[in-house]
Amino acid sequence: MKDLNRYRGCLIGGAAGDALGYPVEFMKYSEIKKRFGSDGITEYVLDKGLARISDDTQMTLFTATGILHGETRGCIRGIMGDPWSYVWLSYKDWYRTQTEKYPLDGYHYSWLDDVPGLYCRRAPGNTCLSVLSVGREGSVDNPINDSKGCGGVMRVAPIGLYFGEKKHYSIEMADQIGAEAAALTHGHPLGYITAEGLVHIIALLSHNDISIEEAVSDMKNVIYNKYAQTQHEAVDVFLELIDKAIELATDKHIPSDEGIISLGEGWVAEEALAISIFCSIRYSSDFEKAIITAVNHDGDSDSTGAITGNIIGSHLGLSAIPERFIKHLEFKDLIIEIADDLFHDCRIGDYIDEKDPEWEDKYFHNKIPSGRHFK
Numbered sequence: 455m456k457d458l459n460r461y462r463g464c465l466i467g468g469a470a471g472d473a474l475g476y477p478v479e480f481m482k483y484s485e486i487k488k489r490f491g492s493d494g495i496t497e498y499v500l501d502k503g504l505a506r507i508s509d510d511t512q513m514t515l516f517t518a519t520g521i522l523h524g525e526t527r528g529c530i531r532g533i534m535g536d537p538w539s540y541v542w543l544s545y546k547d548w549y550r551t552q553t554e555k556y557p558l559d560g561y562h563y564s565w566l567d568d569v570p571g572l573y574c575r576r577a578p579g580n581t582c583l584s585v586l587s588v589g590r591e592g593s594v595d596n597p598i599n600d601s602k603g604c605g606g607v608m609r610v611a612p613i614g615l616y617f618g619e620k621k622h623y624s625i626e627m628a629d630q631i632g633a634e635a636a637a638l639t640h641g642h643p644l645g646y647i648t649a650e651g652l653v654h655i656i657a658l659l660s661h662n663d664i665s666i667e668e669a670v671s672d673m674k675n676v677i678y679n680k681y682a683q684t685q686h687e688a689v690d691v692f693l694e695l696i697d698k699a700i701e702l703a704t705d706k707h708i709p710s711d712e713g714i715i716s717l718g719e720g721w722v723a724e725e726a727l728a729i730s731i732f733c734s735i736r737y738s739s740d741f742e743k744a745i746i747t748a749v750n751h752d753g754d755s756d757s758t759g760a761i762t763g764n765i766i767g768s769h770l771g772l773s774a775i776p777e778r779f780i781k782h783l784e785f786k787d788l789i790i791e792i793a794d795d796l797f798h799d800c801r802i803g804d805y806i807d808e809k810d811p812e813w814e815d816k817y818f819h820n821k822i823p824s825g826r827h828f829k
Contacts, residue, residue, distance in 0.1 A: 458797050459771035460660045461615050465793040466786065467741065467767020468514060468611055470779040471759030473498060473505035475749030479577060479756045483711065486750055494750035497778070504784040504829070508576040510760040511789070513548055513609035517635065518792045519564040519817070520544030521616050522800065526817035529803035537617075538634040542591045545638065549586035552578055565815070568822035569788065571829055577756075579605035585639040594633055597641025604726035606636030607649040608757045611764040614656025616796045629654050629676065640723070643681070643688035648723035651677055651692070652761065655731075659768040666738050666769055670700065670731055692724050699728040703735035710736065710747045719753025726754060730761035734769070741766050741775050788828040 477499040478486045486494045498505035524540030527533075534540075543563040550558055551566075556573045566572055581601045585592070592598025610632045617628035632653030637646040651673050658669040674693055681689045695717065702713040713732055718725030730748060737744040741763075748762035749755040767775065780786055800817065802810050815823045 455661050455663075456619060456797060457660065457771065458794065459773055460768050461797045462772035462790055462793045463767035463770060463775060464611055464615055464656060464660055464764050465514070465518075465767070465789050466772055466780060466783070467745075467763035467765075467770075467775060468760045469507050469511045469763070469783055469785070469789050470505075470767075470775065471745040471748055471761070471763030472510045472756045473507050473759075473783055474745055474779070475755030475757075475759030476506060476508040476576065478749060479508070479754060481755075483750060483752050494746070496746050498782055500782055503782060505782045506576065507784050508756045508760075509578040509582075510608045510757055511785075512551075512572060512576065512578075513545065513582070513605075514611060514760070515566060515785075515789065515792055516544040516548040516564055517541055517609050518612035518616070518796055519566055521612060522795055522817045523563055523820065526800045526802075526813070529800045530814075530818055532803075536634070537613075537631050538638060541635050542638050545582070546586060546589070549583070552583065553587075561820075563820055565817070565820050565822050567820075569828055571785065579603060581605050582639050591638045592641045594637045594646055597637065598639065599641045601640045602642035602645040602648075602722050602724070603640060604648075604720060604723045604754055604757045604761075606638075606640035606645045607652050607723045607727055608760050610635050610649045610653050611656050611761075611768075612792075612796055614653040615660050615768070615793075616799075617653075618657025619661040620799075625654065625657055626676075628657050629680075636723075643685045644692060644722070644724050647677060647681060647685065647688055647692055648727050651696075652727055652764070655765060656768050659765065666731075666734050666765065667700065667704075670696065670735070695724050695728045696731060699732040700735060703732045711751065714747070714751045719751065720758040721754045726757050726761055729753075729758045730765055733758070733762045734765040738766070738769065741770055742779070745779075785828055 520541035547564040556570045613632045617623045633646040633650040636649030654673040717728045720726040733748040744766045749759040812823045
């Protein structure tokens with residue numbers, strides 16, 4: 455079951471949590487409350503009228519264009535490589551927006567490189583930058599490093615959306631694509647296992663009428679069955695932390711801030727997902743409370759906000775996100791457009807009469823359609 459409202463909710467929700475948490479990413483919770491009041495940060499901090507996204511949303515968008523570039527190439531040329539190989543090319547283009555000036559010289563693989571506003575550093579992760587600077591990607595079987603930072607998990611939500619209910623791809627294949635996409639830059643088992651877990655949750659929530667707790671439970675079983683024999687230490691750590699998140703979320707006697715403290719700060723992948731699961735289950739029907747809770751703590755506020763927004767947005771859809779979290783969101787029109795592209799997918803090819811020049815511009819020629827501007 456494909457639902458455009460949920461696709462949009464996932465990406466806008468992730469961007470909203472990211473933008474809410476970005477201004478306080480490196481602040482202690484005590485400092486957040488001192489600056490914003492006893493409830494912490496609850497409203498966007500605007501810069502020139504916009505709530506700025508961080509590298510989390512930037513990389514999420516580049517994940518999406520990588521997927522769609524590869525699939526479009528397959529439709530038009532009849533041949534394509536592994537999906538994560540195109541995501542890697544897209545990440546290399548994201549790296550150019552962090553290290554070069556607009557406009558770029560030479561060929562690029564993502565049309566997002568034609569969006570001037572993305573040429574801005576928003577606290578990008580050192581692991582992503584260092585791996586991309588070398589230009590050699592990692593994989594699950596050949597890890598590039600031993601990093602389990604949350605930079606692998608915070609960007610993979612589009613994989614769950616796109617491959618979660620796509621012909622010729624099982625959910626197991628979608629999960630593996632998520633793991634490989636994270637392993638491009640993060641080689642520790644907990645770096646890619648956690649990303650695979652989020653992809654599974656997003657795939658289930660965006661295509662089925664189930665609870666968040668049911669989606670998480672199914673994810674736990676899948677991760678255990680797949681990795682318990684080969685990565686038993688990482689799996690034990692991961693599942694113990696996820697179980698703790700569920701237990702804390704369902705115990706209403708435990709204050710939310712204390713629950714998050716018990717799970718960590720979110721700088722590493724498994725803690726970021728555990729905090730996001732805690733917030734999403736505790737406030738499964740309230741987008742606003744979920745993301746506000748997710749960003750008010752000592753740790754990586756924008757990443758836990760982004761992942762929580764992805765999860766709760768996939769579950770509730772865009773229609774459940776308060777307008778105040780949409781109105782001033784940076785690149786909201788671009789984010790909606792990419793969510794729509796993931797939903798509608800490529801509908802052109804050698805054996806299809808339908809033509810779509812704009813789609814070809816974006817995902818085959820890798821350039822922004824003429825006259826388009828985003829802010």
